[in-house]
Amino acid sequence: MIPFNKPPVVGTELEYMKQAMESGKLCGDGNFTKKCEKWLEEQFHCHKTLLTPSCTASLEMAAILLDIKPGDEVIMPSFTFVSTSNAFVLRGATIVFVDIRPDTMNIDETKIEAAITNKTRAIVPVHYAGVACEMDTIMAIAKRHNLFVIEDAAQGVMSTYKGKALGTIGHIGCYSFHETKNYSSGGEGGATLINDPELINRAEVIREKGTNRSQFFRGQVDKYTWRDIGSSYLMSDLQAAYLWAQLEEAEKINERRLAFWQIYYDALTPLAEKGLLALPIVPEGLEHNAHMFYIKLKDIEQRTAFNDYMKEHGVLTVFHYVSLHTSPAGMKFGRFDGEDIFTTQESERLVRLPMFYNMTEEEQQTVIGHIRDFFA
Numbered sequence: 557m558i559p560f561n562k563p564p565v566v567g568t569e570l571e572y573m574k575q576a577m578e579s580g581k582l583c584g585d586g587n588f589t590k591k592c593e594k595w596l597e598e599q600f601h602c603h604k605t606l607l608t609p610s611c612t613a614s615l616e617m618a619a620i621l622l623d624i625k626p627g628d629e630v631i632m633p634s635f636t637f638v639s640t641s642n643a644f645v646l647r648g649a650t651i652v653f654v655d656i657r658p659d660t661m662n663i664d665e666t667k668i669e670a671a672i673t674n675k676t677r678a679i680v681p682v683h684y685a686g687v688a689c690e691m692d693t694i695m696a697i698a699k700r701h702n703l704f705v706i707e708d709a710a711q712g713v714m715s716t717y718k719g720k721a722l723g724t725i726g727h728i729g730c731y732s733f734h735e736t737k738n739y740s741s742g743g744e745g746g747a748t749l750i751n752d753p754e755l756i757n758r759a760e761v762i763r764e765k766g767t768n769r770s771q772f773f774r775g776q777v778d779k780y781t782w783r784d785i786g787s788s789y790l791m792s793d794l795q796a797a798y799l800w801a802q803l804e805e806a807e808k809i810n811e812r813r814l815a816f817w818q819i820y821y822d823a824l825t826p827l828a829e830k831g832l833l834a835l836p837i838v839p840e841g842l843e844h845n846a847h848m849f850y851i852k853l854k855d856i857e858q859r860t861a862f863n864d865y866m867k868e869h870g871v872l873t874v875f876h877y878v879s880l881h882t883s884p885a886g887m888k889f890g891r892f893d894g895e896d897i898f899t900t901q902e903s904e905r906l907v908r909l910p911m912f913y914n915m916t917e918e919e920q921q922t923v924i925g926h927i928r929d930f931f932a
């Protein structure tokens with residue numbers, strides 16, 4: 557069976573984890589955490605990066621940091637992972653879903669302004685497949701209406717929008733190092749990117765259980781106390797050691813993924829030209845990170861037939877998000893503003909092909925062969 561995903565492994569993970577164990581300090585903010593945070597800050601030109609247990613935790617931290625309260629409204633696409641919504645629902649907010657663009661599957665920036673009310677506090681663009689949302693427009697809307705922008709860049713590590721790294725454009729950015737993402741910290745993990753310098757101090761307090769322990773460790777205060785609400789949003793240094801191995805090879809991982817992406821794209825172009833399937837679209841001015849390769853089929857019936865066929869032939873292809881606004885919790889905690897023209901329709905057509913760092917070229921050719929046979 558060719559799996560849909562395998563966690564990325566570069567080979568140096570164990571050595572670094574051993575070093576972390578021998579250092580005698582495995583809790584958060586250890587040596588490897590500091591190395592990873594510095595690397596992320598320098599690589600992506602970010603004011604402050606804080607490693608967290610997951611992108612989910614980063615989104616929750618962001619919602620606390622922005623003081624999201626009951627009655628507030630937060631705008632986001634419905635075609636996203638539950639954590640994008642949950643983080644704000646946990647603070648009592650109402651989610652306002654707007655439609656996506658059919659080309660990128662990202663939030664339709666032209667529909668955001670109509671969804672803004674006097675209760676709106678934030679916009680959460682999700683960079684699907686590591687392809688950027690139209691950030692200039694989104695940031696301009698946020699500025700006009702005095703709103704915060706939190707980028708869900710879980711899938712966007714190493715992607716850019718007009719030369720800027722995803723996650724560094726909004727007030728806060730959230731990365732995932734889950735094993736299904738391009739870079740992993742050993743299964744679970746994430747990072748919060750604080751791009752508004754005024755938010756840095758409080759972000760550190762919230763992440764350290766509501767205390768100013770980070771300042772204490774830097775020798776800025778002589779004891780630490782409970783200052784604010786907070787939780788434990790630190791990553792173990794053992795996980796940071798695993799992540800460090802992958803960040804050192806980030807360029808290599810990125811290039812290999814992009815090569816796989818291009819091979820799929822080129823091989824499937826003839827089928828797209830015959831109108832049998834649709835290929836992903838990457839708008840001008842964006843560099844993506846080949847987080848995933850998806851195709852779109854005619855409808856949900858054809859997609860089910862395709863997935864069944866591929867599975868019979870030993871290949872796992874998988875669909876993705878079921879629109880949140882159609883889910884029981886989505887109906888309870890949110891509403892869809894405007895008309896769902898593309899969200900449901902396009903999500904039902906989309907199917908993801910196996911693509912992971914340690915995939916072999918033979919495996920990829922096998923997948924391509926079975927796709928050709930399905931349409932023949």
Ligand SMILES: *Cc1c(COP(=O)(O)O)cnc(C)c1O
Pocket residue numbers: 609610611612613636637639640682708710711731732733734744745746
């Ligand atoms: C993976 C993902 C998340 C959650 O990431 P975790 O690190 O697993 O918490 C959130 N949003 C999007 C868009 C994702 O793809």
